[in-house]
Amino acid sequence: MVWRINVPEPISWRADPRRPSYVQEEHVRSADDGRPGWLGAAFELPGELNAAALTKAILGWVDRHEVLRSRLAKDGSAMHRATIDPGAAALEKTVVSDCADSNEIAQLLEKLFDAETNPLRWPAYVFVTISRPTSTSLLLASDHSVSDAYSMALVPYEIHELYTAAIHRVEPQLAAVHSYLDHAEAERARLTDLADDHPAIGHRRELIAANGGQLPDFPLPFDVPERSLQRSGTMWLLDAVGASEFDRSCRSQGGNAVTGIFACLALAGKTLANQRQFHAVAPFHTRYDLRSMRSVGWYVGMSPVSFRVADTLPEILHATRLELKRAKRTAQVPFSKAMELVGTTLRDRFMVSYMDNRTVPGSDCWPHWRTIFLISRSSDACETYLWVSRWQHGISVNFRHPGTATARRVMDDYLAEVAAQAHLISGARPLPRLSID
Numbered sequence: 516m517v518w519r520i521n522v523p524e525p526i527s528w529r530a531d532p533r534r535p536s537y538v539q540e541e542h543v544r545s546a547d548d549g550r551p552g553w554l555g556a557a558f559e560l561p562g563e564l565n566a567a568a569l570t571k572a573i574l575g576w577v578d579r580h581e582v583l584r585s586r587l588a589k590d591g592s593a594m595h596r597a598t599i600d601p602g603a604a605a606l607e608k609t610v611v612s613d614c615a616d617s618n619e620i621a622q623l624l625e626k627l628f629d630a631e632t633n634p635l636r637w638p639a640y641v642f643v644t645i646s647r648p649t650s651t652s653l654l655l656a657s658d659h660s661v662s663d664a665y666s667m668a669l670v671p672y673e674i675h676e677l678y679t680a681a682i683h684r685v686e687p688q689l690a691a692v693h694s695y696l697d698h699a700e701a702e703r704a705r706l707t708d709l710a711d712d713h714p715a716i717g718h719r720r721e722l723i724a725a726n727g728g729q730l731p732d733f734p735l736p737f738d739v740p741e742r743s744l745q746r747s748g749t750m751w752l753l754d755a756v757g758a759s760e761f762d763r764s765c766r767s768q769g770g771n772a773v774t775g776i777f778a779c780l781a782l783a784g785k786t787l788a789n790q791r792q793f794h795a796v797a798p799f800h801t802r803y804d805l806r807s808m809r810s811v812g813w814y815v816g817m818s819p820v821s822f823r824v825a826d827t828l829p830e831i832l833h834a835t836r837l838e839l840k841r842a843k844r845t846a847q848v849p850f851s852k853a854m855e856l857v858g859t860t861l862r863d864r865f866m867v868s869y870m871d872n873r874t875v876p877g878s879d880c881w882p883h884w885r886t887i888f889l890i891s892r893s894s895d896a897c898e899t900y901l902w903v904s905r906w907q908h909g910i911s912v913n914f915r916h917p918g919t920a921t922a923r924r925v926m927d928d929y930l931a932e933v934a935a936q937a938h939l940i941s942g943a944r945p946l947p948r949l950s951i952d
Contacts (some may be wrong), residue, residue, distance in 0.1 A: 516608075517611055518575075518607070518642035521604070521606075522604060523946065527600070527602060528599055529599070532596075533696045533699060533700040534594075536813065536849070539587065539660050539699065542792055546634045550894070552891060553630070553656045553890070554657055555667065556886065557888030558674075558884040559651065559652055559885045560674075562649065568681035570606050572677035572680075575677045575681075579673070581598065583789075584600075598696070603608070611627075620711065624671075632658040633658065636879075640658065641655070650801060654891065659842075663813045664800075665814070666873045668878070669809065669875065672877025677689070691809045692809045695810055695811065695813070697813070705770075710856070715851055718841065718888070719857060730861050731795055731864065732791050732865055732897075735915075735928075739917050740815045740918070743919070745895060745897070745915045745916060745918050746917075747890075748915075749912070750910055752912060753948075757943030758910045761943070764941055768828055768829045770829075772838065772905060772910070777835045778832055778835055779830060779868070780933055781793035792823055792824060792879060793821065793822055793867065794819075794865070796863040798866070799843050801846065816848070819842065820842050870902070895917075898915070902914075912933070
């Protein structure tokens with residue numbers, strides 16, 4: 516069953532003077548290429564579906580996060596926002612099909628999510644339920660313009676809390692949250708007088724100059740097709756014990772798990788390609804207070820990460836720690852604003868993300884809820900992205916890269932070397948090499 520938000524009374528929409536964030540505007544303006552850019556989550560609700568309770572839970576979630584009740588429209592060079600108040604949205608349910616074949620279901624879902632998450636239409640998100648006698652799978656896909664990976668990670672806990680509260684007819688125990696729309700407007704105001712001598716602009720200029728006028732590419736060469744479906748997959752680097760030992764070992768040498776992972780990436784490039792300088796771009800969250808930490812929105816800024824690959828691990832960890840500290844400050848200036856001041860139009864090609872999921876509310880229940888996170892396919896010919904995640908049960912890396920046989924071999928060799936470096940640091944027994952496409 517498909518669950519779509521709508522607005523029964525068009526008059527409920529009101530003009531909203533708050534401007535989009537820089538990353539929202541850039542994303543919406545580039546949406547004409549038709550490529551999907553959604554994030555998703557899937558998890559289980561216990562027992563037979565209570566449709567009334569889920570309706571209340573979904574509408575409660577939409578009321579809770581203002582960005583879900585707001586739309587953006589392009590008007591030439593201008594962009595206009597309209598927003599509805601809490602309580603103005605309704606929910607429409609549609610039975611799609613009754614099929615048991617898992618491949619057919621996956622294809623239907625992907626096609627649906629690609630169609631329903633267009634940032635030029637509202638809403639740019641959609642829910643789906645797959646009901647069984649003993650449980651219900653709930654899936655959500657949302658365009659990136661209204662959510663980031665952390666926002667999506669908040670969904671299972673919040674929906675479970677709202678759903679359970681609706682069943683028991685009690686108030687959900689969820690703290691108040693900040694509005695992403697206010698965050699976006701505050702960002703605009705904060706950067707009004709930003710000049711090209713700002714340290715964040717200098718940081719980006721350094722990276723561009725070090726990479727021949729471009730942003731960095733993947734450290735190992737592979738053939739790049741003009742346009743083909745990217746390959747994506749997951750590889751586990753460390754199990755729970757290995758991750759703890761890795762963290763402990765890195766801390767004993769002046770780092771932590773985050774700097775240790777970047778060190779492993781840099782050492783892999785050094786071992787396989789004799790690289791003496793690590794170059795990448797990385798996302799950093801821009802959630803500056805507790806209320807923002809529970810808010811849905813695209814709270815992300817991109818920054819260069821560049822450091823020398825020294826001869827000893829303590830030196831690499833030290834250089835990485837200093838660079839990540841600098842990068843967090845740089846990420847407070849949105850990428851598109853920085854490119855405007857640099858005077859060029861570039862795009863990130865090699866991105867590395869690190870996220871510790873253990874701190875997300877409800878993450879200890881994810882295995883019980885059979886929680887997984889999803890992302891749309893890509894046919895980009897330039898992007899190579901790594902998402903490193905720490906979970907209750909270890910550290911994994913999700914990847915996507917141009918879909919050629921050479922790129923596949925190169926990526927598998929690179930990640931195998933990253934894993935080998937991680938195990939060397941942790942002293943843990945290597946895990947079986949595992950890539951899932």
